[in-house]
Amino acid sequence: DTAVSQTPKYLVTQMGNDKSIKCEQNLGHDTMYWYKQDSKKFLKIMFSYNNKELIINETVPNRFSPKSPDKAHLNLHINSLELGDSAVYFCASSRTSGTHEQYFGPGTRLTVT
């Protein structure tokens, strides 16, 4: 049973397109996240979302938006893709209570041409 899953694993698209990445967790966690990992492996948190609040990293362009149809899913929508959006995107989940360890999905490698 995969704890945190993402689809697709690879996404190649052209500049200007709109795309989505899906994320699902079956751990019963109450909070989900999106991270961007650049080519130097630096992890940047983009969003944190639970049923009480959405926390947005202020450096994230508003072309990026999270959508949560239910507690087990947090999808990432990206409008008007740019070359600089090319990266690996990770979904993660955790509990707001307890010890906060995060569980990560396998990642989606986005390539914008």
Next chain:
Amino acid sequence: AQSVTQLGSHVSVSEGALVLLRCNYSSSVPPYLFWYVQYPNQGLQLLLKYTSAATLVKGINGFEAEFKKSETSFHLTKPSAHMSDAAEYFCAVSAAGGSYIPTFGRGTSLIVHP
């Protein structure tokens, strides 16, 4: 406010040698501390965590880390490196009883030579 500093973006060791990856943190409240490992083309997975119980924490694959409050450090060690340990390692901090959103270090790439 919290922050993490990982000293050395790359650490190179020979197989069988001691592994030492350094992490220093800053936190205004008691911290939870984590080490995550990322193997090539995979997501991050939890290696070990400190949550205010024992200061010496043992994790998977023979790794351990020691919480030293006086030094604000949480260095990761393994007595004998294996080729399979080659990966990216991330230290992270969150606030015990506070903000659940962790702050990650920039990562350290462990290179293991035969």
